Amino acid sequence: MPTWPDKEEALLKEFLNGPSGLASYGGGPRSTLRDFQRFVASRKAPPSAKMLSTWLKAGLARFSVRYAIRRGLFAARFLRWLAERGAVASDPIAELRSQYGCRSTSEIVRALLAPDSAKALEALRRPPRYASHLGPYIRGHVERMRCLGYAFRNEDKFIRFDRYLQEYPDAAEQPFGNLARDYIAAGSSSPEKMQRLSVARVVAGALQRAGLGAVKPVGDRLVRQEAIRTQRRPYIFTEADIQNLLKIAGEFESAKHRLRAAVLRCMIALAYCAGLRISELLGLRMRDVRLADETIEVRESKFFKSRCLPLSSSAVKALHAYLQVRAQSDAPVNEDAALFCHRRKGYSRAGASHLLRTVIANARLKPPKGRGGARIHDLRHTFVVHRMTQWYREGINPEGRLAHLAAYLGHRDINSTLVYLTITQELLQQANSRFRVAEVTVVNAIRGRA
Numbered sequence: 001m002p003t004w005p006d007k008e009e010a011l012l013k014e015f016l017n018g019p020s021g022l023a024s025y026g027g028g029p030r031s032t033l034r035d036f037q038r039f040v041a042s043r044k045a046p047p048s049a050k051m052l053s054t055w056l057k058a059g060l061a062r063f064s065v066r067y068a069i070r071r072g073l074f075a076a077r078f079l080r081w082l083a084e085r086g087a088v089a090s091d092p093i094a095e096l097r098s099q100y101g102c103r104s105t106s107e108i109v110r111a112l113l114a115p116d117s118a119k120a121l122e123a124l125r126r127p128p129r130y131a132s133h134l135g136p137y138i139r140g141h142v143e144r145m146r147c148l149g150y151a152f153r154n155e156d157k158f159i160r161f162d163r164y165l166q167e168y169p170d171a172a173e174q175p176f177g178n179l180a181r182d183y184i185a186a187g188s189s190s191p192e193k194m195q196r197l198s199v200a201r202v203v204a205g206a207l208q209r210a211g212l213g214a215v216k217p218v219g220d221r222l223v224r225q226e227a228i229r230t231q232r233r234p235y236i237f238t239e240a241d242i243q244n245l246l247k248i249a250g251e252f253e254s255a256k257h258r259l260r261a262a263v264l265r266c267m268i269a270l271a272y273c274a275g276l277r278i279s280e281l282l283g284l285r286m287r288d289v290r291l292a293d294e295t296i297e298v299r300e301s302k303f304f305k306s307r308c309l310p311l312s313s314s315a316v317k318a319l320h321a322y323l324q325v326r327a328q329s330d331a332p333v334n335e336d337a338a339l340f341c342h343r344r345k346g347y348s349r350a351g352a353s354h355l356l357r358t359v360i361a362n363a364r365l366k367p368p369k370g371r372g373g374a375r376i377h378d379l380r381h382t383f384v385v386h387r388m389t390q391w392y393r394e395g396i397n398p399e400g401r402l403a404h405l406a407a408y409l410g411h412r413d414i415n416s417t418l419v420y421l422t423i424t425q426e427l428l429q430q431a432n433s434r435f436r437v438a439e440v441t442v443v444n445a446i447r448g449r450a
Helices: 010-017 027-043 049-059 065-085 092-100 105-113 117-124 135-147 156-167 176-185 190-209 221-230 239-250 260-273 278-283 313-327 349-362 378-393 398-409 414-418 425-446
Strands: 295-298 307-310
Touching: 010 027, 010 065, 027 049, 027 065, 049 065, 049 092, 049 105, 065 092, 065 105, 092 105, 092 117, 105 117, 135 156, 135 190, 156 176, 156 190, 176 190, 190 221, 239 260, 239 349, 260 278, 260 313, 260 349, 260 378, 278 349, 307 398, 378 398, 398 414
Parallel strands: none
Antiparallel strands: 295 307
């Protein structure tokens, strides 16, 4: 294994052309990492946090802070790869993350760019996890939920509560009700206060299961109403919106990524026609598609559930068209290969999300910047609303079909499915029409005319 830095730049070329995926970013990563390598070589010493900070700050004379952070992220990925290969003794970024208990590489890079890097890094230091007097009970609840099959990716909100308790004066001497009340009141907005209330109630339940006397806090009705008013409602796409999205996705041609347009079209079609989550789309493998049976297999999705889904004729048509284009490319054809390929490998969640958001923005359903507008997940909401509306049109009682719809979506019960039911004007009209027909029947029965 050659040592780094090397004059021939063999390791740099191998990294860029390998699984890093940075070659598709253009010349930015290449020129950045060459500059970084020359800087380290001129110092004639192993890379360190201080050296990386000096290099980043020197770049501020030529680049914006935002691009300087991006350069730091490129260098961090390169250093991690070099450390894994044994080309450098250690990864300074990984050491800083471990030392200060910070999981975010971008925060580490920002601290290295600060005028007083040592002070900025010290500000990143977090208290240890679950070190408060209630920490063992909070951790026990998280572990219990995971044992029950929940992915429980929202652990951070419990960690924040635990850190608040660590910083609260004489927290162990205070009743839980006082701690919860002050924690909720410290929220900066109504939605945040409602989230803190939810966390405090869950922790109170965990304490009750452990035999400790803890009363669940009660929320303020006015705060709840304000949170509901500010809540972001899902965007329900019209059929014209869907056609426009498919058209724009089909124009996303790329000389380097020949399958990109076909991939985006098929993803949008399956998200709308089958209500798939983006994680489920990216988890599909070639063996999961059964065009002869007009079904797909969704494996190990949320709550570790697998399900076989029958597809509509339009979804089957979209899949068939995509597979024809895929067969003409150099994408792998083995059963375990990802269905949606990006340069012979599957898409990352971040990469696919970025492309799909761009499609939605180009359809003028989302502003160029910010988090407003339609979201990818709103296609799943749209699937539920349009399915319910179609049942009303066909004279089918949707109440009897909700359990089937919940199973199709991979939900535990119909309560999770009802969250996706956004009342649109047409759905309301269809429901009112059904009610008026039922009303006449009931009135006639009461009057003895039935």
